[in-house]
Amino acid sequence: MSVTQKIAIVGAGPMAIYTAKGLLHGDVPIELTIFDATDQIGCGMPYRAGMNADYMYCNAFSREIPSITQPLVSWLHDQDDAFLTAWDLAREDIDARDFYPRVLLGEYMKSEFNQLCEAGRNAGHVLRILPNHNVVDVIPTESAIQIDVLTPDGRSSFPFDQVVLATGHDWPASPKLGQADLVSPWPYTNITDLPAGQIGVLGSSLSAIDVIVALGKEHGTFIEEGEKVSWFSNPERETLSITMVSHKGIMPEPDFYYPYPYERLKYVNPEAISAEMDKGTDGLLERVFALLLAELNDAAPEYMENLGSDAQSIDGFSEAYFRHRETVGGLRALRETLTAAIKSKEDKETQHHRYALLRGHENFEIIQEHLSDEGWKTFNEKLMPVFGDCYAAIPHISVRRVLALYDAGVLQIIPTGPDSSFKNNSSGGVLVKTIDGEIEFEALIDARGQAAAVLSELPFPNLVSRLADPKDDLTEPFKLDLSTQTKGAVYCLSMPQVLQRHPFSQGLPNCDELGRVVSKDILERIEVGAPG
Numbered sequence: 001m002s003v004t005q006k007i008a009i010v011g012a013g014p015m016a017i018y019t020a021k022g023l024l025h026g027d028v029p030i031e032l033t034i035f036d037a038t039d040q041i042g043c044g045m046p047y048r049a050g051m052n053a054d055y056m057y058c059n060a061f062s063r064e065i066p067s068i069t070q071p072l073v074s075w076l077h078d079q080d081d082a083f084l085t086a087w088d089l090a091r092e093d094i095d096a097r098d099f100y101p102r103v104l105l106g107e108y109m110k111s112e113f114n115q116l117c118e119a120g121r122n123a124g125h126v127l128r129i130l131p132n133h134n135v136v137d138v139i140p141t142e143s144a145i146q147i148d149v150l151t152p153d154g155r156s157s158f159p160f161d162q163v164v165l166a167t168g169h170d171w172p173a174s175p176k177l178g179q180a181d182l183v184s185p186w187p188y189t190n191i192t193d194l195p196a197g198q199i200g201v202l203g204s205s206l207s208a209i210d211v212i213v214a215l216g217k218e219h220g221t222f223i224e225e226g227e228k229v230s231w232f233s234n235p236e237r238e239t240l241s242i243t244m245v246s247h248k249g250i251m252p253e254p255d256f257y258y259p260y261p262y263e264r265l266k267y268v269n270p271e272a273i274s275a276e277m278d279k280g281t282d283g284l285l286e287r288v289f290a291l292l293l294a295e296l297n298d299a300a301p302e303y304m305e306n307l308g309s310d311a312q313s314i315d316g317f318s319e320a321y322f323r324h325r326e327t328v329g330g331l332r333a334l335r336e337t338l339t340a341a342i343k344s345k346e347d348k349e350t351q352h353h354r355y356a357l358l359r360g361h362e363n364f365e366i367i368q369e370h371l372s373d374e375g376w377k378t379f380n381e382k383l384m385p386v387f388g389d390c391y392a393a394i395p396h397i398s399v400r401r402v403l404a405l406y407d408a409g410v411l412q413i414i415p416t417g418p419d420s421s422f423k424n425n426s427s428g429g430v431l432v433k434t435i436d437g438e439i440e441f442e443a444l445i446d447a448r449g450q451a452a453a454v455l456s457e458l459p460f461p462n463l464v465s466r467l468a469d470p471k472d473d474l475t476e477p478f479k480l481d482l483s484t485q486t487k488g489a490v491y492c493l494s495m496p497q498v499l500q501r502h503p504f505s506q507g508l509p510n511c512d513e514l515g516r517v518v519s520k521d522i523l524e525r526i527e528v529g530a531p532g
Contacts, residue, residue, distance in 0.1 A: 005030050005526050008147055008158070010135045011166035012036035013044020014511040015493050017068060017113050019164055021512075022519025024120035028526050031126040033158065035149060037134040042113030043106030045169050051187045054087075054103045055217060056210045057395045058508075063096035063260055065105070066512035068112035069119065072100070075108050099255070099395040105508075138163060138463040138490060145488035160488060162522050165460075167494045170453070175446040177202070180422035180430045182446040185211050191445060192218040196238040200432065200441035204246040204413065205392045208447035212242055212411065213401050220408075222401055227342075229397075231404035242411045243439065245432055248322055249415025250329030252392035254341035254399045258350045258358065267294040268360045277370060284367055285375040289314050289383070292360045300353035318382040325389065331406045331413050338399050354390060361387035365504050369475045376501075384503055391504075414439065450506065453496035455480070463490065473501035477521035478514070489525065491518045 007023065009016045012034050023030060034041070040048050047058075058065075062072045076084070076094045084091060087104055117127050130151075137148040144159035175182040184190055185207065191214045199215060201208050216222060219240045220233040233240060244251075268291040276287045293312060297304050307324055310316030328337060344351055364383065371379060394402075405411040417435035422444070425431045430444040456470035464470055468481040474497055480490045492498070493514055498505045505514060 004028070005162065006160045007032050007162045007164070007522065008145075008160040009034045009164045009166050010138070010147070011044075011168050011494075012038075012041045012113070012129070012131070013166065013168045014047070014109060014508055015044070015166040015168060015495070015515060016164070017042060017109060017116065018066065018512040018515030019166060019493065019519050020113075020120075020515075021068060021116055022516045023522065024116065024123065024125055026519070026523040028523050029124055030526075031128075032120070033128040033130065033160070035130050035133045035135050035147070037132070039131045040106075040110065041129055041131050042110035044109070045171075045186070047102045047106030047109060049103050049106060052102050052106075052210075053188045053192075053214055053217070054101050055213060056102050056188070057099050057206075057398055058102045058105055059099065059206050059255070059393060059395055060508060061097050061099050061255070065508050068109065069115045070112070071096070072105070072108055075111065097260075099397070135460075138165070138460040140463065140466050140482050140484045140486040140488065140490065142485060143487055145486065145490055162489050162491070162525075164491045164518055164522075165458070165494045167459075169450050170494070170496050171450075177446070178422035180424055180432075180444060182430070183443050185445055185447050188214050191215060194218075194443050194445075196240040197442040198241050198429075198440065199243070200430065200439070200444040201242060201244050201447050202246075202444055203447040203449065204244050204249075204251055205388075205447070205449055206252070206394060206398070207449050208244060208246075209252075209394060209398050209402055211445050211447045212244070212405060213398065215240065215242055216401060216405050216410075222404060224400075227400065229400040229404040231401070231408045231410075233408070233410070240410050242405065243441070244411070244413040245416055245434065245439075245444070246413065247416055247420075248326060248329075249413050249435075250322075250325050250389070251331060251334055251402075251413065252389065252394050253329070253354070254334075254338045254396055255345075255393040256341045256351045256354055257344040257348055258355045262359060265295055265356065265359050265363075266298060268292045268356075268363050270363065270366065273363050273366045277367065281370050281372060281375075285371055285379055286314065288364060288367055289317075291363075292356070293317070295356045295360055296353060299356045303353040314378060314382050318386055321386050322389075331402070331411065334399060334406075335403055338396065338403070342396065357387065357390040358393075361391065362504065365502065368501055368503075369473075380503075387504070450495055450499065452499035452503070454500060455492070455497055458492070458494065458497065474498055475501065477517050479521065489522075491522070493518060 007030050045051055065072050073094050073096050120127055132152050134150040135147055136150055139146040145163045147158045149156050171184055171186050173184055175184055191211055196219045201211050216231055219237055220231050223230045272291055307320040311320035414434050414436055421433040423431050429440055429442045432439050454471055455467055456464055458464055466482050466484040468483045478491050480492055
């Protein structure tokens with residue numbers, strides 16, 4: 001097998017792994033080089049030790065995590081008893097429906113990445129894995145795509161035929177909101193280094209819950225006895241007070257039972273979406289939403305009746321959904337929703353409205369690139385908040401820890417409402433205007449998650465200067481439109497830029513899907529000898 005194409009992947013996290021998997025499983029011989037700025041190849045920031053604590057959980061259960069060379073549970077069974085004991089795991093308790101710490105998933109992905117590379121070399125591909133190589137620029141030229149890299153030995157340049165940007169999440173070290181300076185939650189020691197006191201947490205998703213648990217671990221002790229979790233503050237410490245600050249003041253719901261492999265939805269499914277797209281783009285969002293309504297009305301008629309007749313339109317549905325969630329989504333109601341979720345799992349009976357929304361929202365991804373500007377605006381303002389709320393389910397252990405802090409009187413959640421404001425106060429803290437008035441925090445932690453970013457914000461100046469339209473949105477197969485004539489091609493799977501038009505692209509299943517899209521396009525281009 002002779003090497004014909006030189007391909008580079010910038011980044012070595014999950015997006016890079018699944019893209020490499022697609023490339024190495026193809027029949028086309030390649031020379032693949034993978035660069036990463038860190039020394040931890042394979043895990044990526046959300047799963048990297050040091051960035052995350054070992055008590056922070058992934059909210060995808062094991063079976064939902066796409067296999068690299070083998071499923072997560074198979075890999076866990078391959079580990080020795082000492083490894084499992086270190087993670088407080090019993091071999092007989094390993095389960096495909098269980099949730100596991102993110103750092104443990106990082107260990108899985110690093111190990112699997114090594115296995116993937118070994119299999120690729122055995123198949124005749126050439127691989128170079130370069131840790132501690134920080135890519136500082138990507139330069140399209142007439143003959144190749146040049147990558148400029150800061151290596152441990154100095155600056156170097158490498159030419160490639162195809163380049164995939166898989167640089168992962170991008171978190172500001174010193175985030176700001178309005179006139180306020182916030183605390184970044186990464187690395188997690190930013191949180192645990194904070195003294196106890198009046199601490200605010202901006203957001204209410206799993207990232208915010210990780211922050212809350214980290215504060216609880218640092219300033220107290222969780223006592224876990226079966227399903228009962230209690231929290232006690234450390235003696236001789238200042239009083240800890242945590243306030244979650246979110247727009248609507250609601251918590252995500254606990255994880256619930258649903259069939260896996262997934263059951264096909266009756267009305268809102270890819271074939272139905274394709275049929276609607278064949279009718280044209282006028283009214284596309286409304287027509288696809290009508291399919292979702294049909295699904296909900298059929299699968300969960302009692303739930304829809306409770307929402308009221310106004311919920312039969314996009315505007316009315318969004319308002320009715322959150323009106324209902326505000327009655328059941330606060331900390332006081334969390335214990336009741338946990339009880340319902342536990343019963344759902346014990347009885348293997350799904351919560352039908354949640355399942356319809358969880359699976360139904362994925363079909364809206366298919367139409368994102370085809371929506372008009374007005375349709376995209378409506379989707380973002382009305383439906384995206386609903387979908388974001390419904391797919392942010394929390395592992396039960398995390399819910400129990402949150403409830404333990406609430407029971408101990410150190411945790412509350414407050415909505416900001418539409419007229420919120422954020423500014424620094426004279427003592428170095430943050431003053432937040434909420435619907436309950438102004439609240440002062442000694443520190444406000446930014447746990448809102450990854451924000452979308454335009455292509456012009458990519459950290460590669462020469463590449464940005466050669467984009468045909470730096471304000472353009474990424475569309476499949478995520479190949480950048482360059483103003484420079486080149487024989488090569490650059491693909492962008494950097495998470496902030498992908499999220500600009502593909503808001504459901506976070507998570508390991510999504511990395512697998514996007515990686516397959518790009519690797520398939522690269523291999524097809526190589527086979528036909530397509531130019532850049």
